[in-house]
Amino acid sequence: MAPGIFLGAFISAASAAPGPSDQRWLNLVHYKKNLWGQWRSQADGENFFLHPQGKKSPVHEYERTKELFDQNNTEAICRFPARYLYLSGVNPLQQCKEYREFVEKLNPKSISLIFSSYFINSPASAFGHTFLRVNSSKHTDPESSKADLLDYGINYAAQMDSDNVLIYATKSMLGLFPGTFTAMPFYYKVREYNDFESRDLWEYQLQFTQEQIDMMVAHMWELGQTFFDYKFFTENCSYHILGILEVGDPSLRLTEALPSLYVIPVDTVRLLFDEPKLVGGFKFRPSVLTKLKYSTKDFSFEKKSQILSWVADPQKMISELKSLSLQDQATSIDATLDAFDFINAQELVHGPKEVKELRHQIATERALVDVITTEKVPAPNHTPQAAHRSQRIGLSYGELEGEKLLRLQMRFALHDLLDPLPGQPQFSEIEFAGLNLRLQNEKQAQTLELDRLDLFRVSSFEPVTAFQKDFSWTARLGLRSIQDRGCVDCMAGHVELGGGASVAPQGSLSFISLLSKLELDYTGAFAGSGRALLGPEVWARLAEWDKLSMLLKSGYKWGTQFDQVKFGQGLFTHSLELRYHGTQSSSLSLKGEVFDEQRQSLEVGLLHFF
Amino acid sequence: MKKLFFVLALSVSSLALAAKPYGMGGCGLGSQLMGKDGNQVLAITSNGTSGNQxxxxxxxxxxxxxxxxxxxxxxxxxxxxxxxxxxxxxxxxxxxxxxxxxxxxxxxxxxxxxxxxxxxxxxxxxxxxxxxxxxxxxxxxxxxxxxxxxxxxx
Missing domain, CATH: 1.10.238 (Recoverin; domain 1)
Structure with missing residues (x-):
């Protein structure tokens, strides 16, 4: 294919000449090679292509685009301003009125990538979310920007046609929802994430030239008219956001560096930092909960209880404030407002109206205190870019009731309670597809046995505080090899459900949790094809040091087989695991387990994140 | 990436916001589609006269x-x-x-x-x-x- 410069326009000398195999062209039409080495565009809307074979053929699409542009076809040019900019070097602002208005509205001067962190007590959101913000300023001083809230967020998400959670989950995993790009003022996102869902936002200022920014904005315009099948694990929000950045700077290799099986937003944040000089800086935008934790960090329990009573009864606040100094009045009311917003996050959006009136009384009182508080919530040391990688393999060696064993484990995602905490949900764990194999000498023969297969394991241990009354819970589904005296080495379908409450010292990541636990094991080895175990469990995590974490689980359970409900003598189970996080990508593990009075194991191993 | 279990709550919230005359096309606060084959990004400008965008x-x-x-x-x-x-x-x-x-x-x-x-x-x-x-x-x-x-x- 002869690379042609057409329209006699200026082509940047630094970049290769345009052509159907040029990386920039492939990026613009989102071509990727499929398993058989054929090009396929990931775009699924027909109108994203000018040639009928465009989805499959970079060459046909290129030729047809060039042909239409050569004919000065306004319709094609205005639908694909980025292609036009790429092929001719001219941004078709003059020619395309609606596109011009779009660019004028955005007034693009810089680009930020926004990471929305986890939603507390909803480990399903542990994956976070990313989107772009087109800044109308150079954004050299994010702390004093007057325009951030009005700047446009560019978001990629599934267009759901169902409110049913199960239908949503199934369809998004199968890629049956169309995913589309939308633009909206950033304040909608701030109100939604920071205030309504109490999620911290991290804004990463990206370093692009104005030329690159113009190209990305032109491409956003192109993307606005099409859709991509939304795939929860792979072609999700974070994936396509990276695709836009690659259009801006084709030397970036972001989507290629991603794992092929799934894309986790926090992984994409780390990828940005792998590119030299891409990230210029970042800004932390605290959620309403983070604000509340900060504004009450020096308060005693009594003071917090007082604040809580003020939230419910502003008149009580007004009468009790009188005894405080002006400065204390200001900080107390500020904390009351934060507490009010956290506790009433839902009500402030849905009503009733009286909630707004109560809030108004508190704010009115605050305005009477002639103190301007300027204290800002500092960014936590635990940044998303410092998060450990989500896939993990492990190898350990030890003894199970006197027999030597070697254990292999593999986990696809994401985080358990003992993994390094930076950038991850602090009191939750979420694991998908965890496989655990055991190599053991049994009767002089080597056997490789499945020890566990977790389809998922999800837990939330958000501690109860004066302001948060979250329920702690854990759920697990998979297969396990039973190790207690009920049925040693029996493979069983396994379900675990637990609920309770957790407490933690102020500001600490250590916690202790008391749960009621139900475990079900389905196997023909038991009468009635299964058994149930029921009883209390204590989980305690010690996480006072960055490099060391420890988790103790102790429980007592009564068991019954399914054929008749008859609980026999109970069973004590204990496990204690220590992890030392030697490097950012590996941890040493020491784990002891007591399955029943007779059967114990002790293992030492190495875990590696990748 | 969308959360699995919070979708319900979100879609309820979208009702509250959709009631306003200048609901923005977008996800998150509830995916108010601008039209089946509409250009989502175009919505910023095509809808411009309503003031919001x-x-x-x-x-x-x-x-x-x-x-x-x-x-x-x-x-x-x-x-x-x-x-x-x-x-x-x-x-x-x-x-x-x-x-x-x-x-x-x-x-x-x-x-x-x-x-x-x-x-x-x-x-x-x-x-x-x-x-x-x-x-x-x-x-x-x-x-x-x-x-x-x-x-x-x-």
């Missing part, structure tokens, strides 16, 4: 928009950020005050101090966003320091 944005370009567009922008901003604005006014500072000062071309500190001092006038009980905007306009008009400093006042 016509932002002059930074102070540098705010002269480019007409007074009525400016008014619509400010009211939409106040409407969607009402609680945050109340808090920032009561505290005398905050990002929404900064944004407002960008609209009016004010000095941020001066506007914050004045809004806090005149809070009861600007944000009386049950003031809606329209009333609040009128009150802010009046405040800027009537305050000597502000009317001198707010170069883009309406």
């Amino acid at each position: 016509t932002f002059g944005i930074s102070s540098g370009t705010s002269n480019c928009v007409t007074a009525s567009e400016q008014t619509a922008q400010i009211q939409t901003f106040i409407d969607n950020n009402y609680d945050a604005i109340i808090t920032d006014m009561a505290k005398g500072q905050g990002e929404t005050i900064r944004t407002l000062s960008g609209f009016y071309g004010c000095n941020t500190e001066a506007l914050g101090t004045e809004l806090q001092a005149q809070y009861a006038k600007v944000a009386p009980a049950q003031a809606d966003s329209g009333k609040m905007m009128v009150n802010i306009n009046n405040l800027i008009d009537q305050s000597q320091t502000l009317s001198a400093s707010c170069t883009d006042a309406i």
Whole structure:
């Protein structure tokens, strides 16, 4: 294919000449090679292509685009301003009125990538979310920007046609929802994430030239008219956001560096930092909960209880404030407002109206205190870019009731309670597809046995505080090899459900949790094809040091087989695991387990994140 | 990436926001489609006359928009950020005050101090966003320091 410069326009000398195999062209039409080495565009809307074979053929699409542009076809040019900019070097602002208005509205001067962190007590959101913000300023001083809230967020998400959670989950995993790009003022996102869902936002200022920014904005315009099948694990929000950045700077290799099986937003944040000089800086935008934790960090329990009573009864606040100094009045009311917003996050959006009136009384009182508080919530040391990688393999060696064993484990995602905490949900764990194999000498023969297969394991241990009354819970589904005296080495379908409450010292990541636990094991080895175990469990995590974490689980359970409900003598189970996080990508593990009075194991191993 | 279990709550919230005349096309607050084959991004401009999506944005370009567009922008901003604005006014500072000062071309500190001092006038009980905007306009008009400093006042 002869690379042609057409329209006699200026082509940047630094970049290769345009052509159907040029990386920039492939990026613009989102071509990727499929398993058989054929090009396929990931775009699924027909109108994203000018040639009928465009989805499959970079060459046909290129030729047809060039042909239409050569004919000065306004319709094609205005639908694909980025292609036009790429092929001719001219941004078709003059020619395309609606596109011009779009660019004028955005007034693009810089680009930020926004990471929305986890939603507390909803480990399903542990994956976070990313989107772009087109800044109308150079954004050299994010702390004093007057325009951030009005700047446009560019978001990629599934267009759901169902409110049913199960239908949503199934369809998004199968890629049956169309995913589309939308633009909206950033304040909608701030109100939604920071205030309504109490999620911290991290804004990463990206370093692009104005030329690159113009190209990305032109491409956003192109993307606005099409859709991509939304795939929860792979072609999700974070994936396509990276695709836009690659259009801006084709030397970036972001989507290629991603794992092929799934894309986790926090992984994409780390990828940005792998590119030299891409990230210029970042800004932390605290959620309403983070604000509340900060504004009450020096308060005693009594003071917090007082604040809580003020939230419910502003008149009580007004009468009790009188005894405080002006400065204390200001900080107390500020904390009351934060507490009010956290506790009433839902009500402030849905009503009733009286909630707004109560809030108004508190704010009115605050305005009477002639103190301007300027204290800002500092960014936590635990940044998303410092998060450990989500896939993990492990190898350990030890003894199970006197027999030597070697254990292999593999986990696809994401985080358990003992993994390094930076950038991850602090009191939750979420694991998908965890496989655990055991190599053991049994009767002089080597056997490789499945020890566990977790389809998922999800837990939330958000501690109860004066302001948060979250329920702690854990759920697990998979297969396990039973190790207690009920049925040693029996493979069983396994379900675990637990609920309770957790407490933690102020500001600490250590916690202790008391749960009621139900475990079900389905196997023909038991009468009635299964058994149930029921009883209390204590989980305690010690996480006072960055490099060391420890988790103790102790429980007592009564068991019954399914054929008749008859609980026999109970069973004590204990496990204690220590992890030392030697490097950012590996941890040493020491784990002891007591399955029943007779059967114990002790293992030492190495875990590696990748 | 969308959360699995929170979708329900979100879709409920979208109802509350969709009730407003200038609901924005977008996900998150509930995926209000702009039309089956509509260009989502185009929605910013095609829907421009409703006021919501016509932002002059930074102070540098705010002269480019007409007074009525400016008014619509400010009211939409106040409407969607009402609680945050109340808090920032009561505290005398905050990002929404900064944004407002960008609209009016004010000095941020001066506007914050004045809004806090005149809070009861600007944000009386049950003031809606329209009333609040009128009150802010009046405040800027009537305050000597502000009317001198707010170069883009309406």
